[in-house]
Amino acid sequence: MTFGLSDWINILGQVLDRxxxxxxxxxxxxxxxxxxGIVIAFIRIEKIPVLHQLATVYLSFTRSTPLIVQLFLxxxxxxxxxxxxxxxxxxxSRFVFVVITFSLHTGAYLSEVFRSSYLSVxxxxxxxxxxxxxxxxxxxxxxxxxxxxxxxxxxxxxxxIELLKDTALAFTIGIIDIMGQVKLILGNNYGVGMFQxxxxxxxxxxxxxxxxxxxxxxxxxxxxxxxxxxxx
Amino acid sequence: xxxxSNLHKYYGDTHVLKGIDIEVKQGEVLSIVGPSGSGxxxxxxxxxxxxxPSSGQLSINKxxxxxxxxxxxxxxxxRQQSSMVFQQYNLFKNKTALENITEGLMIAKKMPKSEAExxxxxxxxxxxxxxxxxxxxxxxxxxxQQRVGIARAMAMNxxxxxxxxxxxxxxxxxxxDILAIxxxxxxxxxTMVIVxxxxxxxxxxxxxxxxxxxxxxxxxxxxxxxxxxxxHERTKRFLKRIHxxxxxxx
Numbered sequence: 001m002t003f004g005l006s007d008w009i010n011i012l013g014q015v016l017d018r019x020x021x022x023x024x025x026x027x028x029x030x031x032x033x034x035x036x037g038i039v040i041a042f043i044r045i046e047k048i049p050v051l052h053q054l055a056t057v058y059l060s061f062t063r064s065t066p067l068i069v070q071l072f073l074x075x076x077x078x079x080x081x082x083x084x085x086x087x088x089x090x091x092x093s094r095f096v097f098v099v100i101t102f103s104l105h106t107g108a109y110l111s112e113v114f115r116s117s118y119l120s121v122x123x124x125x126x127x128x129x130x131x132x133x134x135x136x137x138x139x140x141x142x143x144x145x146x147x148x149x150x151x152x153x154x155x156x157x158x159x160x161i162e163l164l165k166d167t168a169l170a171f172t173i174g175i176i177d178i179m180g181q182v183k184l185i186l187g188n189n190y191g192v193g194m195f196q197x198x199x200x201x202x203x204x205x206x207x208x209x210x211x212x213x214x215x216x217x218x219x220x221x222x223x224x225x226x227x228x229x230x231x232x
Numbered sequence: 233x234x235x236x237s238n239l240h241k242y243y244g245d246t247h248v249l250k251g252i253d254i255e256v257k258q259g260e261v262l263s264i265v266g267p268s269g270s271g272x273x274x275x276x277x278x279x280x281x282x283x284x285p286s287s288g289q290l291s292i293n294k295x296x297x298x299x300x301x302x303x304x305x306x307x308x309x310x311r312q313q314s315s316m317v318f319q320q321y322n323l324f325k326n327k328t329a330l331e332n333i334t335e336g337l338m339i340a341k342k343m344p345k346s347e348a349e350x351x352x353x354x355x356x357x358x359x360x361x362x363x364x365x366x367x368x369x370x371x372x373x374x375x376x377q378q379r380v381g382i383a384r385a386m387a388m389n390x391x392x393x394x395x396x397x398x399x400x401x402x403x404x405x406x407x408x409d410i411l412a413i414x415x416x417x418x419x420x421x422x423t424m425v426i427v428x429x430x431x432x433x434x435x436x437x438x439x440x441x442x443x444x445x446x447x448x449x450x451x452x453x454x455x456x457x458x459x460x461x462x463x464h465e466r467t468k469r470f471l472k473r474i475h476x477x478x479x480x481x482x
Contacts, residue, residue, distance in 0.1 A: 124318065124320060124322040125322065125324065125325065127282050127316075127318070127322060128318065128322035128323070128324060129324075130280070130281075130282060130311055131280060131282070131311070131314075131315050131316040131318075131322075131385070132315055132335065132336025132340055132384060132385075132388055133308075133311055133312040133315070133336055133340030133341065133388060134335075134336065134339055134340050135308060135340075138339050138340070142335060142339055143324050143326065143327075143335075146326045147325060147326050150326075
């Protein structure tokens with residue numbers, strides 16, 4: 001079988017049909033991951049008793065187990081666990097389980113990014129804010145977070161790209177995202193055109209990653225202009 | 233205006249401030265001198281609660297605090313009575329020279345932006361930096377940064393200005409400029425507490441000098457008494473050592 005232009009367009013069209021789902025997983029998981037990251041970073045910076053120890057266990061577990069294992073644990077494990085308490089969540093959409101897994105996974109990494117960025121802003125900046133009569137929340141909002149944000153940005157970008165690629169695991173629990181669609185096409189074609197199809201999906205992921213990188217780069221540039229050389 | 237009574241500070245088992253008593257009247261300039269590690273910077277930082285005293289009483293501009301029983305709100309109110317000029321300038325790195333000054337005015341004092349900018353510009357003018365108002369701290373030299381630091385502290389119109397070794401991090405040829413600015417402010421009748429190594433400056437600018445050593449006030453009084461005719465052995469030794477210091481350090 002020879003692959004003409006129309007075949008490429010046809011495959012790409014079918015793959016891109018599922019792109020909204022992939023992007024939805026990315027965006028929703030990223031939002032929750034950031035919230036989790038902020039909360040965990042706060043707990044660890046403030047060393048809140050009990051929660052601090054729990055957060056350390058959570059980080060260690062998340063960073064030391066494969067994502068696919070975490071996905072199966074959440075998708076198969078949590079419903080079973082809850083069922084023993086009489087709570088049935090088996091009817092929940094698979095999308096929910098995927099978002100829970102990805103949020104917890106990326107949230108763990110982002111919490112470390114946020115924590116180290118916050119700590120990289122010197123204590124003297126907070127003291128300066130106090131010395132002109134600001135409260136801690138005011139200092140946080142006006143001085144500390146804007147400076148930490150700039151430090152965190154490149155790493156947040158990296159983890160966003162990681163997360164995008166991780167969404168390709170969602171098909172293992174039956175979600176038809178762009179990767180799931182590829183598997184379906186291959187199944188329907190009895191594996192014909194496998195190489196071309198994988199090339200097509202690789203290019204799709206690649207292009208989305210480039211777009212994310214461009215967005216991050218654009219934000220970084222605009223920040224650099226604003227805070228000309230903050231690093232001294 | 234400012235009273236410190238029986239102030240103690242411990243770092244773990246180390247007793248760094250051993251019952252300090254100080255009083256500064258309205259419009260007075262108090263200089264604190266003493267060898268490194270004598271606790272003078274810690275004392276200054278206790279005055280606006282950047283360090284938490286272990287015990288003792290503090291009063292600035294009728295805001296009274298007992299270190300043993302103090303609320304966050306009290307600390308905040310106390311801090312608003314003073315502003316600090318730091319050794320390392322501590323300018324907000326993400327703000328321009330102008331914004332460094334307007335920030336406190338707009339956020340802490342809730343001043344409208346246009347008014348805050350007007351105030352900031354007048355203080356920048358006073359320290360001779362009007363033309364650099366849009367520069368970020370890293371685009372300014374040490375001396376320029378410290379001028380912004382001084383303008384920022386003054387713009388808050390505090391009851392007391394606190395200076396923590398304001399010239400220690402500066403190049404020698406800049407020191408004189410900054411000291412001249414501080415002298416000018418003193419002449420305007422500002423109440424100030426200055427921690428400094430510049431003995432000659434302390435002598436000429438102060439109404440009162442405190443000599444500290446090992447966490448204690450060893451001697452206090454008129455600059456001519458403490459710095460020229462000290463009565464205590466430790467003060468004499470310190471001044472002798474200062475005067476013996478070579479002009480250059482290799």
